Each structure stands twice: as C-alpha cells, then as structure tokens.
Amino acid sequence: MKTSLLISTYNWPKALELVLLSVHNQSEQPDEILIADDGSSEDTKRLIEDFQKKLIAPIHHFWHEDKGFRKAIILNKAIAEAKGDYIIQADGDCIMHKDFVRDHKALAQKNVYLFGSRVNIQEKFLPKLFDSQKIKFGFFDEGIKKRTRNLRIPILSGLYKTKNEISDKMRGCNVSFWKKDVVAVNGYNEAFEGWGREDSELIIRMMNNGVLGRRLRYRGIVYHIWHRVKDQSRFEINDNLQSKAVAEKSKWCENGIDKYL
Structure with a gap:
C-alpha cells in the first residue's frame, strides 16, 4: 500500500513550517506529500521549496490563484495526481504526532475511512510555540487543551468499530481514505466555496456509496494551532x-474530480 499525505494550506507559512517539521519527525514516512495550496503568496512557495530539499518523501505543490476560499478545487487537483492508493489528509495548521502516519496506515481497511482527534493549542501559547518551533507535546505540557485526546494507547483504539453513519466528531484535518473511494463519488464538490461542510459532504456521499467510518481514537493524533474563525458568510449555502446530499442520498456530485483525471 502506497500512501499520499495530503496537506491543505493558505497563507500561514509559520504554521505550515511546524507541520512539515512534524512530517520530518514521523516514525513512518508517507510515500509522497501533496500540498494543496488555496492561493498562498510566495512565502509559502519558498518554504515548500526549502522542505523539498530536506524531507525524504517527495513534496508536490499544487497551487491556484487566490480567488477566495476554494479549498475543494485544489484538494481535487491534488488527489487526482496522487500516486498513493491511500490518502491521509491533514491541514496546514495541524502539527502531527510522530506516529500519525503510522497509525492511519496500521488501521486502514477496505471500504472504510478513518477520522481522528485533534488536541487544541491555545491562543496564549502561540508566541512560545512559534519561537521554540515545538512539535512534540506531552500530556501535561502547557499550552494545550482537550488533553485526553493526547493519549496514545493503541490497545484502546481497538474498542472503536466501523459504523454506517457520519459522526459529528469527523474533521477534514484528520481523516484518511482510499483514493478509489473518493474517485467513485467524484471527489470534493466544487460547488462549495467559502468555509464549511466541504469535508463532511464528501464523506456523506462516500457513506451513501457503501463506505463505512471508523473513529481513530487513542491513535492518529494532531495538534491544532489556534487561529481566528474564518469568514463564514457562505456557511448557510454550504450547509444546504x-x-x-443527505436528503437525496447522493453518491455523486456533478462538479468534481473527474475533470482532472
């Protein structure tokens, strides 16, 4: 099984640097790294070029012009070019536990997607976080909350079984799935613009198509860096x-990944 680690980002190179440092620190490397860039400036491009020289796994940078929040489009473009059978998805503001990739790979199974937890890094800790470039967090470390999510106990993760309904704990910043399962429902729906629901709507269509979900608890941990809430002016449209998709039990979106395949 080949894995593609997919990281979305937009104009926050300081955070992305910590994320990529945490990739460098992984106990098991992905086969490739895909960065889906929703229109960042040259600072992000230079940072990625620097890490292309440092990291073992090849980094592929997918970018399009900044015309507002168009994350669904750039994710589709990256997934279409993925060489991996299995895609592990995170955000450019989520530092990865050293066993993040290993854990997602270990629990990957046919016809199932995984969704994991995130520990929150508090706003007041950000100056120290960036000054020290901290990427490792113990249970009692300062600056984090939701500490129980920072417990990695693999034996307990076995208590969580597959289900055929979406969980309200599912977040696109910590999810993994088979590329073929995403392509089968035509990927992300590019009708989504602005923040909200693009990740969960994709998962809903995948589940309507027979894919089950499993919560990745006590493994596959990420640390979410605090930031201001994004513009939610289109949230109601996206929610609708x-x-x-729920009401019609949709398995396909018209405006999706097929145009890039």
Whole structure:
C-alpha cells in the first residue's frame, strides 16, 4: 500500500513550517506529500521549496490563484495526481504526532475511512510555540487543551468499530481514505466555496456509496494551532448543499474530480 499525505494550506507559512517539521519527525514516512495550496503568496512557495530539499518523501505543490476560499478545487487537483492508493489528509495548521502516519496506515481497511482527534493549542501559547518551533507535546505540557485526546494507547483504539453513519466528531484535518473511494463519488464538490461542510459532504456521499467510518481514537493524533474563525458568510449555502446530499442520498456530485483525471 502506497500512501499520499495530503496537506491543505493558505497563507500561514509559520504554521505550515511546524507541520512539515512534524512530517520530518514521523516514525513512518508517507510515500509522497501533496500540498494543496488555496492561493498562498510566495512565502509559502519558498518554504515548500526549502522542505523539498530536506524531507525524504517527495513534496508536490499544487497551487491556484487566490480567488477566495476554494479549498475543494485544489484538494481535487491534488488527489487526482496522487500516486498513493491511500490518502491521509491533514491541514496546514495541524502539527502531527510522530506516529500519525503510522497509525492511519496500521488501521486502514477496505471500504472504510478513518477520522481522528485533534488536541487544541491555545491562543496564549502561540508566541512560545512559534519561537521554540515545538512539535512534540506531552500530556501535561502547557499550552494545550482537550488533553485526553493526547493519549496514545493503541490497545484502546481497538474498542472503536466501523459504523454506517457520519459522526459529528469527523474533521477534514484528520481523516484518511482510499483514493478509489473518493474517485467513485467524484471527489470534493466544487460547488462549495467559502468555509464549511466541504469535508463532511464528501464523506456523506462516500457513506451513501457503501463506505463505512471508523473513529481513530487513542491513535492518529494532531495538534491544532489556534487561529481566528474564518469568514463564514457562505456557511448557510454550504450547509444546504450538505443537507441536499443527505436528503437525496447522493453518491455523486456533478462538479468534481473527474475533470482532472
């Protein structure tokens, strides 16, 4: 099984640097790293070029012009070019536990997607976080909350079984799935613009198509760096798109990944 680690980002190179340092620190490397860049400036490009010289796994940078929040489009473009059978997805503001990739790979199974937890890094800790470039967090370390999510106990992760309904704990910043399962429902719906629901609507269509979900608890941990809430002006529109997918039991979106394949 080949793995593609997919990281989305937009104009926050300081955070992305910590994320890529945490990739460098992984106990098991992905086969490739895909960076889906929703229109960042040259600072992000230079940072990625620097890490292309440092990291073992090849980094592929996918970028399009900044025309507002168009994350679904750039994710589709990256997934279409993925060489891996299995895609592990995170955000450019989520530092990865050293066993993040290993854990997602270990629990990958046919016809199942995984969704994991995130520990929150607090706003007041950000100056120290960036000054020290901290990427490792113990249970009692300062600057974090939701500490129980920072417990890595692999034996307990076996208590969580597959389910055929989406969980409200599912987040696109910590999820993994088979590329073929995403392509089968035509990937992300590019009708989604602006923040919200693009990840969960994709998962809903995958589940309507027979894919089950499993919570990755006590493994596959990420540390989410605090930031201000993004513009939510289109959230109601996006929420309605998701509600439509639920009501119609949709398995396919018209405006999706097929145009890049």
